[in-house]
Amino acid sequence: MTVTLEVRDGVGTIRLDRPPMNALDVATQDRLRELAEEASRRDDVRAVVLYGGEKVFAAGADIKEMQAMDHAAMVLRSKALQDSFTAVARIPKPVVAAVTGYALGGGCELALCADFRIAGDNAKLGQPEILLGLIPGAGGTQRLARLVGPAKAKDLIFTGRHVRADEALTMGLVDRVVPAAEVYEQAHAWAAELAKGPALALRAAKEAVDAGLETDIDTGLTIERTWFAGLFATEDRERGMRSFVEEGPGKAKFL
Numbered sequence: 001m002t003v004t005l006e007v008r009d010g011v012g013t014i015r016l017d018r019p020p021m022n023a024l025d026v027a028t029q030d031r032l033r034e035l036a037e038e039a040s041r042r043d044d045v046r047a048v049v050l051y052g053g054e055k056v057f058a059a060g061a062d063i064k065e066m067q068a069m070d071h072a073a074m075v076l077r078s079k080a081l082q083d084s085f086t087a088v089a090r091i092p093k094p095v096v097a098a099v100t101g102y103a104l105g106g107g108c109e110l111a112l113c114a115d116f117r118i119a120g121d122n123a124k125l126g127q128p129e130i131l132l133g134l135i136p137g138a139g140g141t142q143r144l145a146r147l148v149g150p151a152k153a154k155d156l157i158f159t160g161r162h163v164r165a166d167e168a169l170t171m172g173l174v175d176r177v178v179p180a181a182e183v184y185e186q187a188h189a190w191a192a193e194l195a196k197g198p199a200l201a202l203r204a205a206k207e208a209v210d211a212g213l214e215t216d217i218d219t220g221l222t223i224e225r226t227w228f229a230g231l232f233a234t235e236d237r238e239r240g241m242r243s244f245v246e247e248g249p250g251k252a253k254f255l
Contacts, residue, residue: 001017001031002016002017002018002025002027002028002031003015003016003017003018003028003031003032003035004017004035005035005038005039007042007044007045008188009192009195010044010045010046010047010192010195010196011047011048011049011188011191011192011195012039012045012047012048012049013048013051013188014032014035014036014039014048014049014050014051014088015051015052015053016028016032016051016052016053016057016058017053020056021056021058021059021060021102022052022053022056022057022058022059022107023058023059023060023061023062023063024058024060024061024062024106024107024110025061025062025065026062026065026077026080028062029080029084030080030084032084032085032087032110033083033084033087033088036084036087036090036091037087039091040087040090040091040093045093046093046194046195046196046197047094047095047096047191047192047194047195048091048093048094048095048096049095049097049098049184049187049188049191050088050096050097050098050110050111050113050114051098051184051187052098052099052100052101052103052107053100054100054180054181054184055100055101056100056101056102056107057097057098057099057100057101057102057103057107057110057111057123058102058103058104058106058107058110059101059102059104059105059107060102060104060105060106060107060128061105061106078137081137081138082137082138082139084138085106085109085110085113085138086113086139088110088113088114089113089139089143089210092203092206092207093199093202093203093206094115094116094191094194094195094202094206095113095114095115095116095191096114096115096116096117096118096187096190096191097110097111097113097114097116097117097118097187098118098183098184098186098187098188099111099117099118099119099120099123099125099174099183100119100120100122100123100180100183100184101120101122101123101124101180102123102124102162103119103123103124103125103126104124104125104126104127104128104162105126105127105128105129105136106138108125108126108127108140109127109136109138109139109140109143109144110138111125111174112139112140112143112144112147113139113143115206116175116176116190117173117174117175117176118174118175118176118177118178118183118186118187118190119165119168119169119174119176119177119178119183120165120177120178120179120180120181120182120183121165121166121177121178121180122180123164123165123168123174123177124162124163124164124165125162125163125168125173125174126156126160126161126162126163127140127144127156127157127160128161128162129157129160130157130158130159130160131160135157136157141153141157144156144157144173146213147173148171148172148173149172152171152172152173165177196253196254197254198234198236198237198239198240198252198254199236199254200231200234200236201231201234201236201237204227204228204230204231205227207227208220208223208224211223212224235255236254236255239252239253239254239255240252240254
């Protein structure tokens with residue numbers, strides 16, 4: 001399998017495994033979508049780590065496979081490509097990307113689907129599609145601009161240049177830089193801590209933020225208000241408030 005899902009301590013690791021560079025061919029894209037949907041459904045998965053291994057996250061699409069496609073073939077394929085990445089972005093649980101080595105093109109776009117990005121000090125990220133006479137096609141023009149702002153996104157997309165981990169951190173493309181050997185360990189620890197939290201509230205928080213970014217402030221506030229009130233019907237809310245009153249803040253244990 002080019003992509004696998006392993007679960008430990010409530011954390012599902014979606015691991016790319018297509019040596020040597022984890023090129024994202026059609027089969028890998030489809031498998032990624034399947035496992036993202038599985039992670040979304042499974043109750044034993046409460047948070048997710050995206051990981052490509054110790055040496056590389058994903059160096060982009062399979063260019064040889066793409067070269068053989070004409071316009072008609074890509075018209076048919078491009079929606080499925082985006083759907084694979086959207087399935088990751090819509091996992092209703094906290095998702096962290098553990099980025100080592102290259103995260104270029106589709107690899108960078110996959111990292112953009114996470115809620116949080118931990119990069120190794122050896123990481124290089126970028127959207128080099130312009131060097132092929134193309135633009136990003138798996139969400140890069142949209143998610144990158146929303147994350148770092150349009151000017152910085154255009155810089156990366158127009159030039160195709162790679163940025164090292166320190167620059168990626170400065171521009172907001174990644175959230176933390178750690179020694180490369182510690183990337184997965186720290187990503188898993190972050191996800192495992194969140195996996196102990198109230199699953200429905202975390203889902204509500206993620207959906208409220210993500211949906212709110214796509215709309216105006218009044219609609220966003222309506223989304224927030226609906227989720228906020230709805231959580232008063234959950235056992236987690238009862239448990240959390242009871243623990244606060246009886247034991248003080250931050251001591252609730254959620255199922």
